[in-house]
Each structure stands twice: as C-alpha cells, then as structure tokens.
Amino acid sequence: MTSQPPELPPRPAPPGKLRASHDDRDAVVEQLRNAAAEGRIDLDELGSRVELALKSRTHGELAALTDDLPKPDSVSAASLPPLVLKGGIYGVSRGPERWEVPGRVIAHGGVGGVKIDFTRVECRLPEIAVEAYGETSGVTVVIPDSWATDAGGMDPGFGGLKNETTPDRLPGTPLIRLTGTGGAGGVVIRHPNRRERRKLNSNPTES
Template identity: 60%
Template sequence: MTADASNTPVPRDKLRVSHEERDSVVEQLRDAAADGRLDIDELEDRVGRALTAKTYGELAPLTADLPGSAALAPVPPLVIKSGMQGAARTGRWKVPAKITAHGGMAGVRLDFTRVECTLPEVEIEAYGEMAGVTIVVPEGWWVDSDDVDPGVGGLRNKTLHPETRLPGTPLLRVTGKGGIAGITIRYPNFLERRKLDKAKGL
C-alpha cells in the first residue's frame, strides 16, 4: 500500500510564492540598484526572474546576496512543549511550515489570530497528553483535522468547512493524538475578539 502523497510535507523551497512576495522582491531589487549594489543588466535579469518565479526556491536566491533578504529565509520547524508552566505562541510570531506541540502537564496554546502567514499550508503535529493543545485561528482559515487520533480526550474542531476558506489564507493540516486532555481548534472567543479589536483601534 502506497503512502498518500497529500500527507507528505512539501519542502519550503517547493512551496508556492504569492504576488505580494514577488512584488516585495522586485522592490528590494530596485532599491539595491538605486544603492549601486546591482547594475542595470543584473536588475533587469533578476526582476524578470522574480516576476516569473513560482516557488521560494526560485525567488529566494535573487536577494540572497543583498541586505534585508531574511524575510524569504525558511523559518525552522517549531517544537513547543508545555513543561510545568504551560507554553504558548501568541501575538505576532513567525509561522514555520511545521509545528509540533506537546500539551504535557500544563497545556499548549497556539494563537494565529495576529500572525501574517503567507505559507499555503502549515503542518501541526499536536499531542494533547495530560493538559491538551488549543489552536486558535482567524475566521476564514481552514483547518483539516481528519487525521487526528482523538484518544481519550477527544478532538474538538469548532471551525467551519473548507468552503468558508478565504483566498490567500493558509490551510492548517493537523495530525497527532488527543491523549488524555484532547485537542481543541476554534475561533477567538468573546474576550479574545475584544482584545483584537482594541489592538486594531476599533
């Protein structure tokens, strides 16, 4: 029996880039030319390649020798363990293509409501263990949790179906085991929404 290719994580350099990321690279190349870092021929060549780039592997080398190119550098996988105090990722944080979360004795919370994620897909391997893992996502994101083993604690995915996914938002593909405390996937609650509105000045 062959493995389902859809469950195989896509390497970072094979992931598709967005129009915004292409435009950002073009702007960086033009700034570099204005600073004298690139001559006209180099600028024309790199801009042409940037505008036709489809993946990070094609786009990232165009600015690798220029200052400020870290934005396209791969974000390393994140492994987060609760320990005895609990652990969380909240606010604005860089989202990698792969996250592993262990609920342990105090729980883990992953809050994506204020992140800017340009990845088309993020893999989250969650283990609820004794205290559980909570994943909070903005409305309009789609979370696929079909491959989670609910265990004793269960899986509670309170997000909507794929047809509600907004263009340009990532797919979160959640795998792992619920353990004793389970895995919860949800939108922001009332208090969290108020904090988000306050941060936006609403």
C-alpha cells in the first residue's frame, strides 16, 4: 500500500491579502478625515475614499487609499492615562496654552472650580470623554468652533448644564462626549467668548 505524502501546512496569506476588520476600516476612515481637515484631500475625494474604505475587504485595499498620505503618529493619545483635575479650594485650569490631550478627562469642580480650555490643542482623537462633576463651584469647558459636543449622558443636577456649542463639527475634529453631573455649581460647555477670541487672535501661535 502506497503511503500518502504528509500534508503541508497552509501558506499564510500575504499581508495585503489579509482580511480587514471593522477596527481596521474605522482607523483608515479616521486617517482620511484627518487628511481632509489638514487640506491634503478635498471633501469630494474624502467622500469617495471613505466609501471605498467601508467596502474594503483586505488590508491591501485599505492601504491603497492612504498610500499618498503621511502615516499617523505611532503613539496614540488614546493610550495616555486619564487627566484628573480637582478644583480644590483655589481652583485649577488647563489651557489655553497647548497641552497633550488624552482620551479621557475627569474634572471635579470642588470649591474653587475647574476650567478646561481646548482652543489651542492639536488633537487627532475622534472622541474625548470628559467627565465633569460641578460640585460646589462648577466646571467650564471651552472648545474650538469646529468641535462639537454630545451631552446626552450628562445629569444636570441642581446647578444645571449649559451647552452653548453648535453642532457644526468639521471632519477630523474630536467630539466631546460629556458625562457626569452638574452638582451645585453646574457645568458649562461653550465656544470661546469675545475676550478669549481677542486673545487667540492677538497671539495665534502662543504655546
């Protein structure tokens, strides 16, 4: 009886032929949105590339959509530990100078209050989770005009929630997902006021 030759293990698929996951497609879509926000591709091209990305089945098909774009940063801000701000007695603020934004910010207003100002940051995250607890003196969050807010998970508490932002979000900019409770001091999220705009305009490159 003739013995059968041993079966060879299946060859691994070339990298470009590997099947893409939902996360792979989402990452490419986010890279395309960032490229549009930076002016590297126009909105029409963004729409066509996003459509192709969502239909892509392999890594090779996805790679072809971003071959002419800079590679995203290897270290993601999403991996940074949460930023915790506590107002304490004297209050605390972060910004408007440039600062590194993590994927999650937790603010406790305390007696002195907390202010978080995102107007000078450069952030590639699709979302930033902000947990705001107004406590006694409240929390104020200031975001650029191009950013938008989802405050549906916020409990206004006794002090209330004032959402003075517009829904006009530009592609490639973060969404602030606001949760927490207003407490006694309340929580305010808004775009820059007149005084802040004057300062931004007079020192556009301030670090």
